[in-house]
Amino acid sequence: MQAAATTHAMTLPQRLKDAFSVAFIALLLGIPMIGLTTTDEGGTALKVLTRWPALALFVAICFVGRLALQVVREALARRRARRPAKAPAQAGSSRLLTVIGWAGVGAALLVPVAFSDNRYAVDLATTVLIYVMLGWGLNVVVGLAGLLDLGYVAFYAVGAYTYALLSTQLGWSFWQALPVAGGVAAFFGVILGYPTLRLRGDYLAIVTLGFGEIIRLILVNWTSFSGGPNGISEIPRPGLFGYNFTPPGSEHSIADLLQIDYSPMQRLFFLYYLILALALLTNLFVRGMRKLPTGRAWEAVREDEIACKALGINTTHIKLAAFAIGAMLGGFAGVFFAARQGFISPESFTFSESAIILAIVVLGGMGSQMGVVLASLVLVLLPELGRDFAQYRMLLFGAAMVLIMVWRPGGILAHRAPTLVYTGPKGDQA
Amino acid sequence: MMLQLSGLNAHYGHVHALCGVDLAVQGGEIVTLIGANGAGKSTLMMSIFGVPRASSGRILFEGEDITQLPTHQISHRGIALVPEGRRIYPRMTVLENLQMGTAKADPTNFQTDLDRMEALFPILADRRDQRAGTLSGGEQQMLAIARALMSRPKLLMLDEPSLGLAPLYIKKIFQIIRELKRDFGMTVLLVEQNANHALKVADRAYVLQHGRIVLSGTGAELLASPEVRAAYLDGGGGH
Ligand SMILES: Nc1ncnc2c1ncn2[C@@H]1O[C@H](COP(=O)(O)OP(=O)(O)OP(=O)(O)O)[C@@H](O)[C@H]1O
Ligand SMILES: [Mg+2]
Numbered sequence: 251m252q253a254a255a256t257t258h259a260m261t262l263p264q265r266l267k268d269a270f271s272v273a274f275i276a277l278l279l280g281i282p283m284i285g286l287t288t289t290d291e292g293g294t295a296l297k298v299l300t301r302w303p304a305l306a307l308f309v310a311i312c313f314v315g316r317l318a319l320q321v322v323r324e325a326l327a328r329r330r331a332r333r334p335a336k337a338p339a340q341a342g343s344s345r346l347l348t349v350i351g352w353a354g355v356g357a358a359l360l361v362p363v364a365f366s367d368n369r370y371a372v373d374l375a376t377t378v379l380i381y382v383m384l385g386w387g388l389n390v391v392v393g394l395a396g397l398l399d400l401g402y403v404a405f406y407a408v409g410a411y412t413y414a415l416l417s418t419q420l421g422w423s424f425w426q427a428l429p430v431a432g433g434v435a436a437f438f439g440v441i442l443g444y445p446t447l448r449l450r451g452d453y454l455a456i457v458t459l460g461f462g463e464i465i466r467l468i469l470v471n472w473t474s475f476s477g478g479p480n481g482i483s484e485i486p487r488p489g490l491f492g493y494n495f496t497p498p499g500s501e502h503s504i505a506d507l508l509q510i511d512y513s514p515m516q517r518l519f520f521l522y523y524l525i526l527a528l529a530l531l532t533n534l535f536v537r538g539m540r541k542l543p544t545g546r547a548w549e550a551v552r553e554d555e556i557a558c559k560a561l562g563i564n565t566t567h568i569k570l571a572a573f574a575i576g577a578m579l580g581g582f583a584g585v586f587f588a589a590r591q592g593f594i595s596p597e598s599f600t601f602s603e604s605a606i607i608l609a610i611v612v613l614g615g616m617g618s619q620m621g622v623v624l625a626s627l628v629l630v631l632l633p634e635l636g637r638d639f640a641q642y643r644m645l646l647f648g649a650a651m652v653l654i655m656v657w658r659p660g661g662i663l664a665h666r667a668p669t670l671v672y673t674g675p676k677g678d679q680a
Numbered sequence: 681m682m683l684q685l686s687g688l689n690a691h692y693g694h695v696h697a698l699c700g701v702d703l704a705v706q707g708g709e710i711v712t713l714i715g716a717n718g719a720g721k722s723t724l725m726m727s728i729f730g731v732p733r734a735s736s737g738r739i740l741f742e743g744e745d746i747t748q749l750p751t752h753q754i755s756h757r758g759i760a761l762v763p764e765g766r767r768i769y770p771r772m773t774v775l776e777n778l779q780m781g782t783a784k785a786d787p788t789n790f791q792t793d794l795d796r797m798e799a800l801f802p803i804l805a806d807r808r809d810q811r812a813g814t815l816s817g818g819e820q821q822m823l824a825i826a827r828a829l830m831s832r833p834k835l836l837m838l839d840e841p842s843l844g845l846a847p848l849y850i851k852k853i854f855q856i857i858r859e860l861k862r863d864f865g866m867t868v869l870l871v872e873q874n875a876n877h878a879l880k881v882a883d884r885a886y887v888l889q890h891g892r893i894v895l896s897g898t899g900a901e902l903l904a905s906p907e908v909r910a911a912y913l914d915g916g917g918g919h
Pocket of ligand 2: 721722723764
């Protein structure tokens with residue numbers, strides 16, 4: 251089908267043949283999916299009905315749509331061919347990305363101001379930021395080090411449960427538990443990483459998938475430890491310097507301390523800025539890591555492991571560092587999640603969650619920090635906007651993913667910023 | 681003696697890839713290893729790096745036994761390998777590739793070494809910020825050699841540097857190998873299919889056959905040897 255993307259215009263018979271083949275595939279797929287349907291006849295019997303007119307319509311739409319698509323593609327290709335290839339676009343686009351990045355940070359800071367009485371919007375923005383943070387964490391493992399991890403949600407769960415248990419059982423505060431939970435998650439990262447050092451690609455994916463499920467099954471079945479399917483509730487909300495966002499009159503209320511009017515929105519704003527701060531720190535941290543020998547070696551290991559060995563890079567340490575740091579960031583996000591929800595159960599940490607985080611990294615463009623933000627926005631907001639479409643919501647979601655990958659096979663932002671720029675023979679090396 | 685292999689055996693599962701190999705490289709000389717496809721040349725180079733580990737025998741580097749040393753530490757002793765098929769990092773820039781060569785080197789040397797490499801391979805200076813995967817094959821080979829040299833090795837091992845290159849580039853590569861020896865006193869262990877060129881630059885050479893060293897001598901001796909001529913020059917890859 252790629253043939254249609256070339257700059258040469260197709261002849262009419264070619265066009266028709268192409269459209270016919272698409273329509274034929276649509277027909278094959280459509281017979282079971284559209285052509286046949288079942289109705290409940292009462293009792294236990296199901297009756298199979300046929301819907302040939304609907305199927306015919308569907309095939310016709312595919313046929314005409316394909317013809318239209320050919321025209322659009324050719325027009326696009328002609329435009330692209332007319333535009334001269336610009337070599338120095340790289341430098342320009344990375345400057346543009348910096349500007350967009352700062353604009354994004356500015357916009358993120360203003361969300362609570364703009365939506366000061368819209369609880370739903372602030373909640374949604376908080377969710378986006380959780381996924382951004384998870385995406386940035388997984389990006390270290392998948393995007394930079396090239397280790398396909400399908401069980402990333404396990405570390406999210408480890409972080410969340412560590413905080414939940416430490417706070418409800420031992421009375422630890424959010425800030426005390428945060429570093430510990432990150433450390434515990436990193437430890438689990440190493441536990442996963444060590445036995446899988448020799449594995450790559452599909453094999454690694456299977457093992458990590460299993461690891462994610464094992465963690466979830468332990469949480470479901472070890473009832474005395476994790477509360478089983480009922481989860482853990484009444485997890486304390488994070489406070490600030492020992493003060494809490496609670497109504498005036500209660501102990502250590504911030505409203506009392508500052509002598510301001512209490513509003514439940516204050517806590518939401520606080521949570522929002524908290525995850526924003528955590529996410530920005532994550533971003534700075536990962537950016538910094540990329541310029542250090544370990545971080546640079548992540549990408550080198552992804553590109554060619556044998557070459558790394560020949561150059562004296564300790565690939566074992568490099569991979570374990572990627573697993574540990576990715577897991578730690580996932581753990582931090584988990585702590586925040588538990589503190590925000592106040593209740594967690596294994597249901598929040600299923601494979602589909604791993605899949606969404608991975609989709610964010612891949613759709614965003616492997617290794618691209620900004621891409622993760624864009625993909626998180628798309629993947630979190632789209633199902634929300636699609637709520638009006640009720641049953642077609644997930645269909646819309648899937649279609650968007652397919653379209654993005656067709657439109658930009660390298661992800662939304664495939665641009666990779668070099669970690670080293672030449673500064674001339676006299677200048678210092680960045 | 682800089683590098684000395686004695687009675688080296690290596691296996692891939694049941695495949696006996698190296699059978700009691702004895703080989704020595706002296707400081708400052710170019711030693712060439714030739715042999716047919718599958719003779720075990722790449723295996724010999726890789727097993728010096730411990731992948732695969734020697735199943736028996738000893739590898740001495742400057743008098744130290746490195747047979748059981750972890751792979752990454754072997755390169756820290758001063759051995760650099762340009763593996764078969766270049767293996768540059770395609771999505772990283774030329775400059776980043778060169779930087780990866782300095783994994784454990786003193787970072788303050790970076791600019792000096794970079795200048796040195798760009799003087800040796802001027803094309804790399806022009807392509808500094810280009811993605812390495814978009815270089816031509818010959819340019820990639822030069823990048824691979826430069827990257828290995830960035831670690832300031834005492835011994836440079838090259839596995840088929842002329843593989844897949846046009847005659848002009850092949851000439852250039854061998855020219856550079858000569859310059860490395862003449863100007864920097866570099867010690868080189870070279871694996872080549874291109875026996876004619878490789879034996880001409882070599883001080884000494886070995887012939888590997890089915891994992892065994894079957895012949896050795898000076899480059900000129902092997903070039904004149906009827907067996908070598910028959911097997912590797914007249915019929916095969918000689919130009
Ligand atoms: N990873 C491996 N697993 C199993 N067998 C291997 C492996 N690598 C190499 N071999 C076998 O070991 C033998 C030697 O291979 P090697 O790559 O050293 O040959 P070579 O002399 O470098 O050949 P060429 O000139 O084609 O590069 C071959 O028979 C090969 O099939
Ligand atoms: Mg070989």
